[in-house]
Amino acid sequence: MSSGLQRALGVCYYPEHWPEEIWARDAARMVSAGITWVRIGEFAWSRMEPEPGRFTFDWLDRAIDVLASAGLRIVLGTPTCTPPRWMLDRFPDMLAVDAMGRVRKFGSRRHYCFSHAGYRAASAAIADVLGQRYGQDPRIHAWQLDNEYGCHDTVLSYSEAARHAFQDWLATRYDTIDALNTAWGNVFWSMEYDSFAQVDLPNLTVTEPNPSHALAFRRFSSDQVVAYHTAQVEALRAHTDAPLIHNYMGRVLDFDHFEVGRSIEIASWDSYPIGFLSDRLEATPAHKSHYLQQGDPDMQAFHHDLYRAVGRDGRWWVMEQQPGPVNWAPYNPAPLPGMVRLWTWEAFAHGAEVVSYFRWRQAPFAQEQMHSGLLRPDDAPAPGLAEAEKVAAELRSMPEVCVQQAQVALVFDYASEWAWATLPQGAGFRYFALMLDAYRALRKRGLSIDILPSTTSDVTGYKLVLAPGVATLPESLKRALGQTTAIVGPRCNAVTEELTIPTPMGPDLPDLDVTVTRVESLPPGVERSVPGIGAVQHWTETLEGSAQVTLRDADGAAVMVSNGALSYLGGWPDSALWDHLIADAAARCGIDTQPLPDGLRCRDTKTHRFYFNYAATPCAFDGLSLPAAGVAWARR
Amino acid sequence: MSSGLQRALGVCYYPEHWPEEIWARDAARMVSAGITWVRIGEFAWSRMEPEPGRFTFDWLDRAIDVLASAGLRIVLGTPTCTPPRWMLDRFPDMLAVDAMGRVRKFGSRRHYCFSHAGYRAASAAIADVLGQRYGQDPRIHAWQLDNEYGCHDTVLSYSEAARHAFQDWLATRYDTIDALNTAWGNVFWSMEYDSFAQVDLPNLTVTEPNPSHALAFRRFSSDQVVAYHTAQVEALRAHTDAPLIHNYMGRVLDFDHFEVGRSIEIASWDSYPIGFLSDRLEATPAHKSHYLQQGDPDMQAFHHDLYRAVGRDGRWWVMEQQPGPVNWAPYNPAPLPGMVRLWTWEAFAHGAEVVSYFRWRQAPFAQEQMHSGLLRPDDAPAPGLAEAEKVAAELRSMPEVCVQQAQVALVFDYASEWAWATLPQGAGFRYFALMLDAYRALRKRGLSIDILPSTTSDVTGYKLVLAPGVATLPESLKRALGQTTAIVGPRCNAVTEELTIPTPMGPDLPDLDVTVTRVESLPPGVERSVPGIGAVQHWTETLEGSAQVTLRDADGAAVMVSNGALSYLGGWPDSALWDHLIADAAARCGIDTQPLPDGLRCRDTKTHRFYFNYAATPCAFDGLSLPAAGVAWARR
Amino acid sequence: MSSGLQRALGVCYYPEHWPEEIWARDAARMVSAGITWVRIGEFAWSRMEPEPGRFTFDWLDRAIDVLASAGLRIVLGTPTCTPPRWMLDRFPDMLAVDAMGRVRKFGSRRHYCFSHAGYRAASAAIADVLGQRYGQDPRIHAWQLDNEYGCHDTVLSYSEAARHAFQDWLATRYDTIDALNTAWGNVFWSMEYDSFAQVDLPNLTVTEPNPSHALAFRRFSSDQVVAYHTAQVEALRAHTDAPLIHNYMGRVLDFDHFEVGRSIEIASWDSYPIGFLSDRLEATPAHKSHYLQQGDPDMQAFHHDLYRAVGRDGRWWVMEQQPGPVNWAPYNPAPLPGMVRLWTWEAFAHGAEVVSYFRWRQAPFAQEQMHSGLLRPDDAPAPGLAEAEKVAAELRSMPEVCVQQAQVALVFDYASEWAWATLPQGAGFRYFALMLDAYRALRKRGLSIDILPSTTSDVTGYKLVLAPGVATLPESLKRALGQTTAIVGPRCNAVTEELTIPTPMGPDLPDLDVTVTRVESLPPGVERSVPGIGAVQHWTETLEGSAQVTLRDADGAAVMVSNGALSYLGGWPDSALWDHLIADAAARCGIDTQPLPDGLRCRDTKTHRFYFNYAATPCAFDGLSLPAAGVAWARR
Ligand SMILES: [Zn+2]
Numbered sequence A, B, C: 001m002s003s004g005l006q007r008a009l010g011v012c013y014y015p016e017h018w019p020e021e022i023w024a025r026d027a028a029r030m031v032s033a034g035i036t037w038v039r040i041g042e043f044a045w046s047r048m049e050p051e052p053g054r055f056t057f058d059w060l061d062r063a064i065d066v067l068a069s070a071g072l073r074i075v076l077g078t079p080t081c082t083p084p085r086w087m088l089d090r091f092p093d094m095l096a097v098d099a100m101g102r103v104r105k106f107g108s109r110r111h112y113c114f115s116h117a118g119y120r121a122a123s124a125a126i127a128d129v130l131g132q133r134y135g136q137d138p139r140i141h142a143w144q145l146d147n148e149y150g151c152h153d154t155v156l157s158y159s160e161a162a163r164h165a166f167q168d169w170l171a172t173r174y175d176t177i178d179a180l181n182t183a184w185g186n187v188f189w190s191m192e193y194d195s196f197a198q199v200d201l202p203n204l205t206v207t208e209p210n211p212s213h214a215l216a217f218r219r220f221s222s223d224q225v226v227a228y229h230t231a232q233v234e235a236l237r238a239h240t241d242a243p244l245i246h247n248y249m250g251r252v253l254d255f256d257h258f259e260v261g262r263s264i265e266i267a268s269w270d271s272y273p274i275g276f277l278s279d280r281l282e283a284t285p286a287h288k289s290h291y292l293q294q295g296d297p298d299m300q301a302f303h304h305d306l307y308r309a310v311g312r313d314g315r316w317w318v319m320e321q322q323p324g325p326v327n328w329a330p331y332n333p334a335p336l337p338g339m340v341r342l343w344t345w346e347a348f349a350h351g352a353e354v355v356s357y358f359r360w361r362q363a364p365f366a367q368e369q370m371h372s373g374l375l376r377p378d379d380a381p382a383p384g385l386a387e388a389e390k391v392a393a394e395l396r397s398m399p400e401v402c403v404q405q406a407q408v409a410l411v412f413d414y415a416s417e418w419a420w421a422t423l424p425q426g427a428g429f430r431y432f433a434l435m436l437d438a439y440r441a442l443r444k445r446g447l448s449i450d451i452l453p454s455t456t457s458d459v460t461g462y463k464l465v466l467a468p469g470v471a472t473l474p475e476s477l478k479r480a481l482g483q484t485t486a487i488v489g490p491r492c493n494a495v496t497e498e499l500t501i502p503t504p505m506g507p508d509l510p511d512l513d514v515t516v517t518r519v520e521s522l523p524p525g526v527e528r529s530v531p532g533i534g535a536v537q538h539w540t541e542t543l544e545g546s547a548q549v550t551l552r553d554a555d556g557a558a559v560m561v562s563n564g565a566l567s568y569l570g571g572w573p574d575s576a577l578w579d580h581l582i583a584d585a586a587a588r589c590g591i592d593t594q595p596l597p598d599g600l601r602c603r604d605t606k607t608h609r610f611y612f613n614y615a616a617t618p619c620a621f622d623g624l625s626l627p628a629a630g631v632a633w634a635r636r
């Protein structure tokens, strides 16, 4: 987890969108802008194989030749997120089905069900064909598999293929139907099954399905993504030693990225700060206005740290970086001048090897015609290009800096997202929002953070570990948390892996006598005050046991209990309480913190401290003076 | 309508959820807590009949034995709201279909269409089997039929079974298709039918269906519930003399509870004050915050009074009483300390024979795993248990008190809910909300209320009767209203039973010359002031005729007209206007009223006045001092 | 475009709803109220043809006789928006399918798919039968075809009939599938088709479909309405010389009204000011409360001016005028006293030949039983009748006045509505809302306006032309705009007819060097200030080029650029900025304007200026004093 900063720029390019005459000029302009990497091919199946079995790689050969000749390193994508129209003639039942039972039709992308065996084989086959042709080609420096698994809500499919595969998955997991009935508590409401073949998908039930049923379907669905992915990995591995990459999408949490990442070298993600702020963040309108042209100041960093954990040996990229306004969010303003540079440097500071802009030139047609690129549709430079060029210039003068292990770690667990989405208990309870709140609180105190999967069994080296919302704490993690200062909770180890309540009830922590005996969810605007400090909102727990109470609410009820370095937190803090918790815990374990000015964020590498001003106004701090959207760095 | 207060506590218990070893200890603990009644069996079909025709009652025999031996009286439920999975193999078409045309699948509960003849027969058959086995068993003191008819929006089904049954129902009701065409005014938009077989269910029409068509489907759907219910009643009646009970759900109004209640002895309902406040009440966020941990102060009492009217001879229970946080509302906070006791005493004060808590122990699995019981999943007492025990102790020292007829009555009519849901005319018009407003206004003046069905033909004994929103006033009720002081309206007798406008236009009251010549619905925030008194909101009518105007709005338009003791109210009052109306009418007919402090409510029995403090702060009144969530009583 | 004011009143009448005995009295009362025209028949198919091929026109003959004998001029409607139930036996697949794939069933009206060839032929056939019977009947002075095409969202149908017709339409438009693939940019995401038969309708795709695909479906759907309409036109033309009319519905924009209007003599529309305010206007709650009982002060006038443009030689009517509360809006208050008269006079001032009230008597049954008429269901006069009578009396004393060409014109283009609905880019972007904002700004300065289709090629005679939001500017219009003072933009000429971005990028105006190089959509509450003047909201563009900047925002960025009389506006103005733009442009081109008091509007005819007070309070202006809902006129 301490790779050097490679810090190269890349770009996504679609030669199939442009006349072949301009490819060479495009390539030259990329190089002159300081771009090193170019991703191609991931949506071009209809041009690679216009009819079943008839391959037309000549254009791709020429594109590779032009790009590589210009000095660019190529990432070649498998085009499996865009099966051509003829694929539906082969597999009329390959389409996913939504939770309302409607077939999700051809006409955009990701029109396939992960469980469809025929399409899975066809995906492996095109990967195999590509691997055969380009696997040993030295110009292909890396491979991308598919594109943004799960984007557009595509993990959960209610197709016949999924139903059969789910039944098989259940049979493997539970062996006997009695075991399943027992594990799920199907005696409740007489939901007992006589055979796996009777188990339907958990959609369209009269009222909510058994949460165990729903969570099993979530786990199954994640496994189907992994299996689908693995088929392509295996096909390519047979032909190439180049690193394999997938580009995850921000806050797409319906499958386990750690599991997908296990079989490939590099994690990457697609970072659209302004789109995400508008489209997929819980935040007040005031917060959204404040950061309208900058993006949320913690959303990108969170994902950077997450994918550093997902990538093998910490290797990760930003595969798609927003370069200007996008088209897909409810509102699509332009970045403040400087933000494209800021986002890029922030990624590098978090250890990105490559930041690759999406995309070279805005295509004037089809779904993303309003999504900007580094060039405008009329070939003129868009504002993002100059910022990318500036970063390229700065990179040349920047010494190699290295990721170093952070002092603080945060546990992130996909299954917890699925568990709490299945059983929220309060309309305000979203695991991701809780995580981002915790992460934000750490960052507002100037801390750098490592994200850890819940499979972690060793946290030595971290002074402080936070583990909010982990539905089921693995024993190994539970033990590891005793190695350092840790804050566990709220809603931690509250359920079994089957999404039932364990006995004894959680959190069942070693050496901390506390039991969550009751939970309450609270509507917006209602909070439980922690006098002089802050308040608990959304979620609050009744804590019993002999552990020392280290925080109380206005009624004297325990909000946090502790034994030495281990604390259990029994509620969802507001920002003031989070700040207190972080400041206090950091002080206890010897971490220096200081509150940062509004919108300022830091990131420490082995040699430097980077500063990022997400505010739309200038900011002075640590003797530095940053303009709006400013970036600064200093040797530590 | 003047049965004695039996005032016993009960609990819902699921022996099938727990190891047989702990049944006896559970029973002993119930008894020691002061519990008399235990309800079992209503969700256990898959354990009673694991395969079609193979009955396994041994466990149930043993459970009954254990519970009865401990001294508990048993209510045995028919398990028909949870048909086992194998039932679908017998009747693949038994599932209900929602208004969007989607089959409502197996995997939770209530997965049946009330119109499916096969499933109806199967339900009667299991009731018959249970009746044969336990009908003469002296340990079974009462029977519950099915569970919460209509919960989860299950009354209206758009299945093929429903379509055929609806056509038959129409043929019976109208005899000829011409009669139907005329009754519904199908000449409008050329909607005339040539045969009953052409009449489809009124969903998925291009724009709204004929309201007469929609209301007929509502009436039919209610009748199907009654017929389904009756089949079970008949099956059990053949074998037992124990009282039959159904547990209605709060604010589930899609079928006529009076009709269902006609064939059984005891009405009961499931009272979840905090869940209902969050889930199914029109109220401002401020009101919902104010009563967040108490529930709305009038919602429970309203239902208590309603089910006293539904039960034969006024016999009614609370079959399920919320004992702590539930799982199914948008937000699920815990009751304030004292509220479980308050709710229990309030039910007794309104005449409940039994208040039965749902449930004994929180099951750690399946859909309701987060729904509390008197015991926690780990077998420790939950906070509700001590409150139940306190009530049990108090009950022993309380003399028998008796329900007495109230001075004030309120007419409640299910068909009016259906009529106005079909034809709201204003997005704010909900019959139930109007009723609860009227009921609340009476209660805030300290009054006790009886609820009367619209089939009432004698109101002597009541000093004041309110009849707001009765879509069609039966002649008998119309005449009865002349017997006392009455306020009729708004929107009363405005339509025929076919949901057409009568000529002469309503309200057509005896000896009150008033015609509603025009109606208006108003958006939130718009009101018509009644100077110095209050305002009309949501709904306002233009009144014409020679009757004396007894209230005018700021423009001088009539808001209420009267002749002697009979008044017609032409708008939906805000709370100030309601209070004026009630105070004034009470004064006129010699009823003492006084405004109660915020959150305080009273209830008079023959011998006592009970006080309930729904506020989260202490309250002093009538020389009494009540803590938050306090209960008091005094001899009258 | 300068027909004389015919100014007659009409009414919609349904003899089939009423006993034949009262027809004569109804007719006499109409005449005595001053009504000249009566529309009949448009929903009566089941009475004209109760079984396939069995026609029963005797009742209609008698109704025509009674009405005509009383002196009324008859508009006879084809009943094709209400096919009888038996039609479904002939064409079970004639029903439309909604975007979610659900068949839209019989039981209300408009239950047909415009693409169904069988039903289209059946519609022409009934028109033919009617034409044969009544085409030469001198009592039938005009014909209405169908009723409110597109009402209830009926233009876009996803049926099999539509799918096949769409494929044929595409084949005609593009000739080869390669041409389609190229035009749509289907290479993006490998969406290329091999044949037209592979092209599905653009609903239920995984994420949004190709905008070119979606827009093509919109154009196709509009063409299907036109073709359906044309079939009826041709059937009637063979038999009659009486003028043909269609009654368009307010803000139903899914088909091109200009195209439908091309083949018939008279445009008419159905004007429900209060219903529209509640139901289909973007406006703040404050605005909606302010005009609750009056309707928006510009919505009617906009449509009047629109349909004057749609009608041949400027001939247009109001076919249905709201006479009191309606039933179909979320809230349905009554008009302020005087508003029915005001609306009527406003229509005449804009050039209406006839204003026809919907409807004579409120039918006490079926869907519109709560929709008022001039008479109540009990036959008594409703308040609207007296206002109609007042207008009739005033008309007699009013000299003939004439429409004159306005000084200002506004371009309205249906395809732009479809384009921006397909590709809004910001959740706040609705073409119609932008148009109404522009229109309102002109009106608040006292201006009268002509609306022009985008096919206009000559604007001489207009001093000022506004063209906001025209997706694709036809060359002829582009050239015409150079003939006068014009403000083009925002979002003008931004896309091709295929909904792709042109190169060079728009607006590509003659003699104005400006390119929109970037666009941004802004959330509510965010705006870009134009200091001292107003602000840009919702939508803002980055303008580049050498054109003179004539407005700048607070950052100095260009908001408007101009060359001589031609300006391009790069954002969506708020009301203050609109007012400045209009005042300034008017001054530049020699048009007198003055800001009108709140709620007051004017309209100039050749000889008079009319004043309409939409406020609920009196108003003084130009030496006139108008009560609330007052109308005044003065010779110019
Ligand atoms: Zn992407």
Ligand SMILES: [Zn+2]
Pocket: B148, B270, B320, B358
């Ligand atoms: Zn229940």
Ligand SMILES: [Zn+2]
Pocket: C148, C270, C320, C358
């Ligand atoms: Zn109409």
